[in-house]
Amino acid sequence: MNEFGYIFIVIGLGADFIGMLSLLRMPDVYTRMQAAVKTITLGTCAIILGVLFSYGISEVGFKALLCIALIGLTAPVSAHALARGAHKSGIPLSTESVCDHYHHSIVPSGEEKGNA
Amino acid sequence: MKSSVLLFICCVVIWLGLNWPLTAGSLLSGVIVSIIVAALTGDMFVTRPHIAAHVRRYFWLAYYIVLLAVEVVKANIDIVFRVVHPDIPVNPGIVRVKTTIKSETGLTLLANSITCSTGTCTVDVDAGNGEVYVHWLDVKSQNTEAATELIVKKFEKVLQRIFD
Numbered sequence: 001m002n003e004f005g006y007i008f009i010v011i012g013l014g015a016d017f018i019g020m021l022s023l024l025r026m027p028d029v030y031t032r033m034q035a036a037v038k039t040i041t042l043g044t045c046a047i048i049l050g051v052l053f054s055y056g057i058s059e060v061g062f063k064a065l066l067c068i069a070l071i072g073l074t075a076p077v078s079a080h081a082l083a084r085g086a087h088k089s090g091i092p093l094s095t096e097s098v099c100d101h102y103h104h105s106i107v108p109s110g111e112e113k114g115n116a
Numbered sequence: 117m118k119s120s121v122l123l124f125i126c127c128v129v130i131w132l133g134l135n136w137p138l139t140a141g142s143l144l145s146g147v148i149v150s151i152i153v154a155a156l157t158g159d160m161f162v163t164r165p166h167i168a169a170h171v172r173r174y175f176w177l178a179y180y181i182v183l184l185a186v187e188v189v190k191a192n193i194d195i196v197f198r199v200v201h202p203d204i205p206v207n208p209g210i211v212r213v214k215t216t217i218k219s220e221t222g223l224t225l226l227a228n229s230i231t232c233s234t235g236t237c238t239v240d241v242d243a244g245n246g247e248v249y250v251h252w253l254d255v256k257s258q259n260t261e262a263a264t265e266l267i268v269k270k271f272e273k274v275l276q277r278i279f280d
Contacts (some may be wrong), residue, residue, distance in 0.1 A: 015192055022199045030251045031208055034237040035199060038191045041232060045188075059136040066133055072184075076231035076238070077224075083239045083251060087210075099209040099258045102239055102249040 005054035012046030015039045028094035029086050037079035044071055118165035120158030124150050164219075167279070176277045180225075183274060187233040194234045198253065209255040210239055213248050213264040215272055222279035229271040236267050 019039030026032040045068050052064040093100055131146035132138065167173065198205055217223050220243070227238040227248065235253035242248070250267055257263050 018192075018196050018199055022195065025199055025204055027204070027206065028208075030210075030237070030239075031206055031253060034231075034235075034251060034253060035195050037231060037237065038188065038195055042188050042192045062133040062136055066130065072232075073228065076228040079231055080227060080238050080240075083237060087239060093208065093210070096206060097208045097210075098255050099211060101212040101258075102210040 002054050005050040005052075008046050008050030008053060012043045012048075012050060015043035015046060019043060027096060029091055030083055030093060033079050033083050033086075037075055041071065041075045044075075117158075119162035120154045122162050122165055122168055123158045124154035127153055173278050176274055180271075180274045180278060183270070184229055184232060187229070191232060191234040194253075205254075207254045208252065209258070210249055210251050211255060211258060211263045212260050213250055213268050214260060215246050215248055215264075215268055217246075217272060217275055217280060219279045222275045225279070226268070226271055226275055229275075230267060233267075233271075 016039065019036045022035030022039065023032050026035055048064045048067050048071070052061045052068075055061045055064070087102060127150035128146060131150065132143070135142040135146070162168075215223070215226060217226055223241055223243055227241050230236050230238045230248065230250055237251045238248060239251050240249045248268070250263070252263075252267070256266060
């Protein structure tokens with residue numbers, strides 16, 4: 001049971017490392033946000049799952065389960081709030097970007113409205 | 117009344133989990149605080165208590181959790197590929213997609229699932245018009261209907277069965 005837990009902890013550390021790397025390599029704030037929130041949700045949940053497997057359903061295990069539920073619910077919400085805040089304060093998408101329908105929804109510009 | 121009872125049960129279960137080696141003191145204080153909280157705020161958080169009695173919804177909820185876990189793992193494999201690749205192959209953009217989910221909980225969970233699934237992240241939700249703005253790492257279609265088909269449909273069907 002313990003070894004099984006260690007496998008999950010190593011997977012989680014690997015995912016967290018990739019998340020860190022994505023913060024350095026991605027071109028703009030939205031792509032970074034996106035890469036970081038996914039890897040860190042999985043990474044942290046996997047580490048906590050490893051703790052759960054190591055301890056079994058005990059006083060530690062149940063708290064671990066609760067943490068997984070809370071992280072799964074709150075991490076995407078915080079990413080969503082940060083992305084929205086970044087867009088509202090005018091941080092542009094990277095030059096590789098192909099479209100930005102959200103911008104058109106705030107500042108209507110005639111023909112771009114609808115299925116641009 | 118029903119919603120207060122539901123909230124009371126949720127509070128007590130979470131409290132018991134946090135204080136697992138059970139003692140009389142912790143149980144008593146937890147129950148008293150839960151009664152106060154449930155009586156004061158029951159109608160605020162649980163607006164439609166009757167849907168908690170539908171057994172079918174719990175099976176769909178279990179299916180949704182499995183679906184979400186699979187999607188999170190798939191999304192991470194995708195991100196690993198993109199980040200480790202020397203050229204960083206991204207083709208990003210924000211697209212508009214439509215949803216027919218009406219309930220607030222359903223919309224919140226839909227936005228969360230989109231953020232957790234492969235290459236997409238919710239930027240804003242327009243609940244009045246049923247529109248979701250999604251940042252997409254690899255834009256396959258800028259058309260609203262085609263993007264809806266690719267991003268929203270797989271979660272929408274399940275979430276509608278749970279919350280609507």
